[in-house]
Amino acid sequence: MDTSDAIPSDDDPVGIPDHLRELLRATAARMLEEACDMAFGPDARDAAIAAVHFIDAFEHESLTRGVALALIPGAIEWEEPVKMPHTLEGVAQYESQLALARELIELRDSLGGAPPPPSDVI
Secondary structure (H helix, E strand, O other): OOHHHHOOOOOOOOOOOHHHHHHHHHHHHHHHHHHHHHHOOHHHHHHHHHHHHHHHHHHOOOOOHHHHHHHHHHHHHHOOOOOOOOOHHHHHHHHHHHHHHHHHHHHHHHOOOOOOOOOOOO
16 A cells, blocks of 8 residues: 555645554554454454554654565565476576575674574575
8 A cells, every 4th residue: 555545645744643543553453453344254364454554664764673564474485486496587586586585684683683483485
């Protein structure tokens, strides 16, 4: 979702006192929870809410160590090669994916994260 989808732009920004800002933020969080309850099963609700919070962290440039460590395993899996290449172009793409995986693993390690438990995959 891009910012134009995330933030209604039908009016100018307003200043809201801090004590009301927290109440309005909590109201928005409750609205998100209620929408997720209607749209998703119980197991998916928390995952949907967490995903929104991860996106918010990027949008507000408040990416924390915990957020980065939570996203890195999914990013590695997202970029995981599907099958062995059979062309030079495919090999180049495979190498590019491996380089991204290396960078993500190095970032995870530098942040004090740990690899996932062993599996039958390399």
